[in-house]
Amino acid sequence: MKRKILRCCIAAALCCCAIIGSAAAECSGAALTTTDVNLRSGAGTDNAILCTAAGGSAVILASAPEDGWARVYYNGQWGYMSADYLSLSPAADVSASGYVNGTGVRMRSAASTESAILRVTSYGESVEVTGVDGEWYRVNAGGISGYIRGDYVELGVRESAPAPAQGSGSGSAIVAFAEQYLGVPYVWAGASPSGFDCSGFVGYVYKNFGYSTHRTAADMYSDGVSVSYGELQPGDAVFFASYSETIGHVGIYIGGGQFIHASSGKGCVVISSLSESYYSSMYIGARRIAI
Numbered sequence: 093m094k095r096k097i098l099r100c101c102i103a104a105a106l107c108c109c110a111i112i113g114s115a116a117a118e119c120s121g122a123a124l125t126t127t128d129v130n131l132r133s134g135a136g137t138d139n140a141i142l143c144t145a146a147g148g149s150a151v152i153l154a155s156a157p158e159d160g161w162a163r164v165y166y167n168g169q170w171g172y173m174s175a176d177y178l179s180l181s182p183a184a185d186v187s188a189s190g191y192v193n194g195t196g197v198r199m200r201s202a203a204s205t206e207s208a209i210l211r212v213t214s215y216g217e218s219v220e221v222t223g224v225d226g227e228w229y230r231v232n233a234g235g236i237s238g239y240i241r242g243d244y245v246e247l248g249v250r251e252s253a254p255a256p257a258q259g260s261g262s263g264s265a266i267v268a269f270a271e272q273y274l275g276v277p278y279v280w281a282g283a284s285p286s287g288f289d290c291s292g293f294v295g296y297v298y299k300n301f302g303y304s305t306h307r308t309a310a311d312m313y314s315d316g317v318s319v320s321y322g323e324l325q326p327g328d329a330v331f332f333a334s335y336s337e338t339i340g341h342v343g344i345y346i347g348g349g350q351f352i353h354a355s356s357g358k359g360c361v362v363i364s365s366l367s368e369s370y371y372s373s374m375y376i377g378a379r380r381i382a383i
Contacts, residue, residue, distance in 0.1 A: 121153040122184035122224040123164070129178075131171040135161035142171045150184040152224055152247070165247050188221040190229070193246040199238035203228035210238040211285075212272040219245060235285045263327030266382060267346045270297045276361045278354050283307075293354040293361060294329055294342050303381050309342040316381040327382050330366070332374040339376055 127147045132139040135158050145151065145166055151173065152165040161172045165188065192213045200207040203225040211234055213219075219240070223230035228239045270293075279287025283296055291309045298305050306312045309331060319328050326347040334340025343353025346363065354361050364371060 121226065122181045122186070123151050123153050123162070123178040124181050124184065125149045125151065125173070126177050126179050129173050131164070131166050131169070131173055133171060135159060135163075135172045139172070142169060143167050145173070150181070150186045150224075151178070152186055152188065152221075153178075153180075168248070170247075183223065183225045185223045186221060188247055189249055190219050190221050190231075190245045190247045191249075192217045192219060192233075192240070192244060194244045197240060197244045199231070199233060199236070199240055201238060203230075203239045207239070210236055212268070213240070221245065221247070263325050263382060266297060266301060266327035266344065267352070269300055270344050270352050271346070271363075273361050274352070274363070276354075278356050278359050278361070280356075282354075288354040288361060289356070290341050290343065290354045294344055297344060298381050301382065305381060310337065310339040312342055313339050313377070313379060316379040316383060319378040319380045321375075321378070324378055325380070327380075329379045329381055331376040331378065332371060333376055334374065341374070345378065 125145050125147055128144055129147075130144050131142045133142055134140075143166070149166065154163040154165065154170070160175050162175045162178060164171065164173050164178075166173075168188065192215060194215065197213045199210045199213055201210055202208075213233060217233060219229075219231040219233040221229045221231050222237070224242075225239065227242050229242050229245050231238065231240055231245065233240075273285060273288070273293070276285060276293075277287045278289065280289050281292065282288045283292030285296075288296065291305075291307060291312055294309075294312065295305045295307065305315045312329065313331050316329065319325075324330070324345050326345060328345045330343050330345050330351050331339050332341040332343075341353070343351040343364075345351045345366075349366050350363050351366060352361065352363050355364070366372060366375065
């Protein structure tokens with residue numbers, strides 16, 4: 093009788109979750125095993141045993157039970173566990189790998205669409221799943237920790253994750269990717285989301301789309317093809333002199349006479365206007381890297 097009641101409770105709770113997240117391909121949630129339990133390849137004891145989870149193990153739930161069986165993710169693989177030996181938990185710590193399966197997916201500060209946006213992820217970006225909170229995964233990605241809805245994260249390792257050998261990506265896509273790093277601190281010689289210098293930032297953005305560039309602003313001026321001021325398009329690299337160097341600064345043109353760059357003066361990644369007196373007087377030229 094106790095098993096039957098527990099099974100019904102799990103089914104009811106998961107069905108509610110599925111209604112709330114009806115847009116999701118799978119409804120994610122969490123459960124703890126109440127004893128040692130086998131993970132099987134299908135819903136039934138006649139299916140192969142994939143592995144055995146010790147009592148108290150956290151698993152990720154994908155769907156409501158089918159005839160007393162729940163589809164779960166455990167130990168890096170999907171399988172089925174008997175609902176008789178699962179206890180629902182609203183939140184749990186887990187350990188899994190995955191990747192973002194949508195474009196423009198927001199990472200937030202809490203498990204809610206009302207919470208602050210920490211950054212915008214890119215399609216195929218790898219994430220480390222560290223917890224489950226209702227329909228949300230707690231993840232580490234891009235050097236920070238936050239939350240992404242479960243329907244935008246695919247568990248497992250993406251087979252085609254490497255960037256293409258030939259560069260790809262429109263100017264608008266390059267700009268959108270760059271703008272997610274607004275406010276990231278300026279760090280001399282930095283080339284990661286924890287901190288950028290000017291050329292490190294530009295190189296990092298282009299690398300995401302499969303384009304290889306030189307490391308310094310001066311050397312980067314030989315990459316791509318030359319573009320006149322009147323032919324500037326979003327995604328082009330714009331170069332400037334400095335008081336000590338012929339070419340000492342680089343950014344990415346975003347359209348409307350503006351560009352995004354890692355500014356040592358502002359101390360972070362910012363958007364500036366090409367018409368500002370300093371930049372208009374120091375402007376050297378532009379290169380189209382994304383060709």
